[in-house]
Structures are given as structure tokens and as C-alpha cells.
Amino acid sequence: MTLPAFVNEPILELRRRDARDALEAGMARLEPKLPIKAPALIGRDRSDGDALVSTDPGNPDRAIALAPLCTANDAKRAVEVAATAAPAWAATPAADRAAALVRAAAWMRERRHELAALAVRECAKPWGEADADVAEAIDFLEYYARGALALDRGANLLQVPGEQNTMRYAARGVCAVIAPWNFPVAIPCGMTAAALATGNTVVLKPAEQSPGCGAMVAEALRAGGVPPEAISLVPGLGDVGAALVADPRVHTIAFTGSAPVGLEILKRAADVPDGQRHIKRVVAELGGKNCVIVDGDADLDDAVPAIVRSAFVYAGQKCSAAARVLVHEAIADTLLERVGGALATLQVGQADAFGTDVPPVIEREAQERVARFAQLAEREGRIVARHKEVPAAGWFCAPTVATGLPPQSDVLTEEIFGPLLTVEAVRDVDDALDRVDGLRQALTGGLFCRNPRTVERVAARTPVGNLYVNRHITGAMVGRQPFGGNRLSGTGTKAGGPDYLLQFVEPRVVTENTVRHGLVV
């Protein structure tokens, strides 16, 4: 089987009115269905419920999806089903598995407007972001389908007379996928697609905040032809995730989320209880504390909008979002003034209004966390700009820029995951690099600079997983910007990259002696 070369699913051309109308029509189709039922799917068992309710962050009284609250026991049942089904799915030809993923992509493509609308409602993703989320989910399906086909051909080894060497990649077994809410379609879809493409069966636990979007991922895969036993869905809370991680029948854990949870998963996964005959592998994408370095020769006409976009779009709720600006002291005052002025132009509002930059954050706890950091920034440093008009209803946070913070301040080292940006003047690029180097996280980074030699120097020295030069630092594209961090930002894997699938397989080498009685047979 060969598939046409991978191309990214085009995001909608929202500068054209008909594209915007199509999204609003998708919302009009979705609205009467709300709240949707997001079931638990364990093999062929489907159960509905309303113990887990996701709500609209912009209108917290409104339910968007109703799901049952799975228990640790449900998780075990789902692993049981997945473990039983694993040999058959692994034995399914790679081409058939790839075809199922491609059909799942087509299913999503047909419903992209409605899916985006669901992400708008359930996670308050502004339209453009929600559309990109769905497009990225489609990309993951298409990209990993192709990657798995290539992997199925095995690796090339040296061959000498009388010896035949082959290297193949076998599925590892059951994969537990524990997904975040901030890319409620793309990330669960990506981790699940990678596991399925390579012949693993999956138990997917969507984030408790976005069971509706998670259900769409499972539905797409099943509609595409993935057997129900190979993809189970267990909406629930942390105990479900913990049960999956601890289960000795789970081989791989794919997690995207916060650093504390990720480190806990790594610790738990290292336990090998009696009867477990494998070492678990953890693929973890954790948070960042992402810095944008602005050298003295930067074009602020480009840098200011890019920084503001990187820090505040989607209320800063991306792992890749900008948190700190490290700007050359020669232009620091100008930059601060322009960033502060640009902050006032940000559109803070409901996600379903075109043009909204800063929607509400996901939940009350997030709003409180951001507020705590903003207070800390005010106490330890100075607030340069704070957005004035923020709607009262919904989990809104005022976009804020702070400066003058002491180096050890939590505001400069902890991931805030909200619309709070700090600016520091630095002596030069090396000073900035030292500060980046001082962080525990190393996910994304930005550099605004027009000297090619400086660009090379920064690229060589920065530890971050994704460095963006002279552009915004969010919006990694599958196949173009394989995404993932280093240090405590993750296990160093690259989602949407050429070697991501290797995390989901075990290599097996067969060497056959082909010499018999001195003859090569």
C-alpha cells in the first residue's frame, strides 16, 4: 500500500467570509445537540452517564458534554479488553491499520466545522485555534499512517555472505493515553494514532475538562475501522489515570500534561510488580517556561506582534506559549512600551467571536492560579500593563505584562499557563542564554535577531526542543516542526516528527545463518 505524500491539512482561510460562515454553520448544527453524550467505551460496551460534566469556560453554568465517571475498576476492565485484543491488532497488516487511520481522518474532515465548534464550546478555544486543533488531529492520523507503513518495511542492516539480517518493529502491546484539555482533539488523537498505527491497542483517558472532544477522537477511529477492542475510552479523573499507569498489562504510557503529574507517572511506571514481564515506557510531554530572546538588531515591528501572539493567544494556555521576554537593554524600553500598548489592543472575550485573542481560561482553579501569580508579580516586581476590560462571567483573566522581578521569583521559573508575560532587559544575547540555561524546562524558545552568526550561536547553545527564529513560538505543524521538549519539559520525543513512532514499538532483529555444508543456500 502506498499513500500520496503527506501534506498538512490546510487550516480554514478565515480571511474569507465563506470560511467564517461555514464555521458558524457548524456551531448552529452543534448547538441543539448540547450537551452531547460522551460515553465510556470499553470494547463493545458503551455506557452513558452524567457524573462527569464539562462546561463552557465562558458560561460555566452551561453543560457541554455529559459523561460517566469511570473508576479504577473500569480502567482495569478496559486494559483487560485491550490486552486481549492486542495480538490480533498487532497481526493486522500495517496497510490495513494505516487505512483505518486515513478513514478516521476523512471522518474528521467531513465534520471539521462541528468538531471545531465543540472545541470552542468545551475548551473556549477561539475559532482559528479550534480549527487548527482539528486540522492537527487530521495531520497526526495521516502522518502516522504513513510513518507506520515506512516502519513496517523494517530497517536496513549490513548483509554479508551466508547471513541474512532483518530488523523489524513490533508493537509493544497496550498503550495508555492520558490526554490534556488544551488541544482537546489534536493531542489525544495524535498519541492514540501513533500507538494504533504501530499495532498497539489503546485505552484513552481524555482530560476531565474535555470528555466531549475526547469522545469524538474515539468515535472517529472506530468509524474509520479500528476495532472497538483496540480503542477504549475511559472518561474520568486522576484515579483512572493512576490505575492505567499502575496496571502491569500496560506497556506504554503516552502522557501530555503538567510536570508534577508527568514525573509521578515516570516514578510509578518504573515499578515492576510480580507478574509484569516488561519495562514500561513513558512518553511524556510536560510544561515549559518559554523565553523569547530579542537581540538589539531585532525588528520590533515583527517582534512585538509575534511576542504578544505567542504569550496571549488562547490565554497563554499552550505548552509552547511565551512566558518570558529577554530583551537587549538597548531596546528594552521601546519594546516594553510597545508590548504594553499592544496588550491594550488584545480582544478579550468569548471564544465564539471572531477576532477574540484571549478567551476565558479553562476553569476556576486556573483563573485563581493566574491571579495568584499576577499578585506575586505585583509584589515582587512591577506591572507594566494590564488589560482593563475583562468580562465578569466566565473564567476570564486580564492579560498582564510584568517586569523588574528578582531572578529567583516563582513568576520567572514556574509554568503559569495563563496570560501573564514577563519582560527582562539583558546585557546581550549571552546573558539571555545564561538565563534560559538556568531553567528546569526546555520546551520552546524564540529569537528575534538578524545576524546569521548570532542565530547559529543561539541555536547551538539553547537546550530547548523547538527554537523559533524571527516568528511566533507557537503553532508547531506536523511534519514541519516536530514538537517536544528537553530537560523537565519531557522525555525528548517529538510528536509529529519522523522518529516519534519508535517510542511505540520494540525492534526485533533476526539473523539467519544461510550456510549449509559450506554452501550459501
Place this chain on the structure above:
Amino acid sequence: MTPVADADVLEIGRTLAAALPTRRSLRALDDKAMGLASHDAELRAALFRFVDVVPACRSLDDLARHLAGFLDEVGDRPMPLDVAMRMANSKAGRATLGAAAAAGVRHMAHRFIVAETPRDAERIMRGLWEDGVGTSVDLLGEATVTSAEADGYAARCAEALDQLTRVYAPLPERAALEADSIGPIARANLSVKVSALTPLLRPDAPELGKSDAAPRLRDLLRRARELGAHLHIDMESFDSREAITDLVLELLSEDEFRDGPSAGIVLQAYLVDSPALCDRITSWAAEHPRAHPLSVRLVKGAYWDHEIVEARQHGWTAPVFEVKAQSDRNFEALTVRLLEARPHVRPMIASHNLRSVAHAIAANAATGADPRDVEFQVLRGLGDDLQHALAHEGYRVRTYCPVGDLVAGMAYLVRRLLENTSNEGFLMLQAEGHSLEELLSAP
């Protein structure tokens, strides 16, 4: 109307070509440097990146380091550039190299950017007027990312309207420039950019930018009306096309602007859907009679590379014609439609392509209209020769004159350099010695 005969176009083109001035040696030197760049993609990239960063360099040393950094990436360096690279190795060398390079860029900038302020441009504007050439002044500026910057630009525009009025008031009468069959034509003429009048131009939310820019543009329209000046609203990339078009047509529909000022919009012929926009504009003009009919500047479009790159990056069909001949053909078709839409609109044909200009002259003649009932526009620094020839032959010609400092003008300068070194450009083909018949043949 009577179809335009190619023989007429050829004859008009020949006459204009004969009126082109012989080239000055200084200009020829510039052209040579740009010619070199147009044939070597790496060198071209290095040149653009260097020109782009000049205003941000804080010392001659810094400037030289940047230059060396860019040249480092040029694989096959012509001899003088190797010398430059060696100079960059010492401090003294860098000072000399930096000074030379800065002077070079300044020289190049002055070809396209007339002065730092409208007041400083007075001498040039007066000279052009004496030569029978009008101007439309464009205030270069940094990108508008804050409301304060939008207010600042609007204030500079208002001031420029005053200054232009003062500059032009005492100049002697130039009948050719001051009226067409429809009526009087303003002397002072300012072009403004909506992207500088608001920080809120969002491709996916045209309403936002439109409503934010409207009060500032309304004030400028009022000022232009009081002064009797012409205000032209430029078109930019496709991302803002809907917002700009809606903004201009909506504001000019307001009762208070029915009697003025003279105002205009731009139609970009490289846009695939420009015929539909042309229809919209001409029907709007027919339905909204104004004391000064809407001016429509027809251009090919200056954001072609940007549009193509953006479309490729997003997997979209580009909004522009990918083949240059398609734009050229469309330009001629739109020329005819605008000429036919008179007296509701005043067509302004803005091109440096001798064929496109000759075609417009022939098409105008075919309608039986007076030669002065169509205006020609060129860009300062790129269309100087054509401007001279058109004025010499008695056509109404206006030169688009950017005003501003080097920092602010860089984006503009780089775009103009791109245009000048594009291999398909008319000016380049002409410089390469293509025959007049070839250059004047139908696209």
C-alpha cells in the same frame, strides 16, 4: 466600445519609448548593482537582508558584522564582496566597510524615498510640478501595533495634508494637472494606509479593524474636504482587503462626504477576484453620486511574493494570478472597464509596464475621451523615466512619493527593490535589451 488595436498600442508605445530620457550614469550604477542581484538568488537575499537591518544597527562596526554575516552565506561571491569579507576581519576595516555600506544604502533609499518629511520634500514636489507632474505623498511609518501609534500616524497624516496644501497653494497653474472633463482635480494628494490607522486589522475579523480605523479615517476625510485635498486609501495584502474595501465604501457613503473630499481606492489586478471587486466598486460609484467621483487606482499589486508564500505555507489557493501574463491581461481588461465606468469613477492607471500604459492610452482614445480623462501614476525611483515621457507627451501623470525616515521606510524599500530585481519585471526586461516590439506585444 471599440476594441483596442495592437497596432495602436505599438505606435503609442514607440512614441513613449522615444520620449524616455537617456540614462544618467549614477542611476545606471544602481541599476547595475540590482541587475547583479537579480541574477544571483543568494546575493539578492544577502542584499535584502542587509538593507533591511541597516536602521537597526547601532554602530558602523555592528553594520559591518551584519554585512559579513550575510555575505558569508553567499556561495559564489563576486570579487569586490570577497574584499568586503576580508575587511570585516579587522576593527578598522569594519569601520570603513560599515561607512561605505551605510552610504550605499542611504543612496539607494533616496532613490525611492524623497525626504524625511513632506516639508523637506517641498523642493522635489515643486520641481515635479514644474515638469508637469503631480504627486501623491505616502507617509512611511513603523508598523502600527498600539492605539497610540495609530493616533500618531493619523496626526502625521493630518499635518501632511496641511503641509501639502501649503506647498501646492502658491504654485503656478498647470491646466493639465488640475482638471479633467468631469471637473477640477485637487493639487494636494495624500495616500494613507489603513493598517497604520488601526492596530486591529484582523484577517478573520474585518469588522474590528474597520470600526477602529473609521473615526481616524473620518477625521482625515473631513480635513481633506476642508483643505480641498485628495485622500487616497491604499490597498495592502489580501488579509486586509475586505476590511479596507468595506471601510472606504461605507465611509464615503456617509452623507457628510457626499460633497467631498475627493477620495480614492485601489484595485489590484493580480487578484484573481479583482473583476468582481471592480464590479462592486463601479456599481457602488454609480449608486452613490459624489461631487468628486471616486478615484480608482488600478495597480498590478505589490504583495505578490507575500501572497504566494502565505498561500503555500497554509495550503491555500493563492488569491493572486501565479503567471504574470494573467495579471497583465487582467490589468488591460480592468483598464477598459474602469474607463467605461466614467463619469462615476476617475481611473488612474498605475503601472511601469510600457505595454499596459500604451494600452490604456489606446483604450482611452478608443472611447473618444480626452487624453486627460485618464490619469497615469508611477512610483518615485522606479517610474521616473516613464513619468518624464508621459508628461512630455502631455498626459496627466502623478508620482507616488514616499516620505519618511530610513527606519520607517525599510519595508517599503525592500519591496521596491524586490520589484526592481524581479526577473519578469518590465524594467528588468528592458534593461536586458529585449526589443520594443517584444515588450509591447499583447500579454
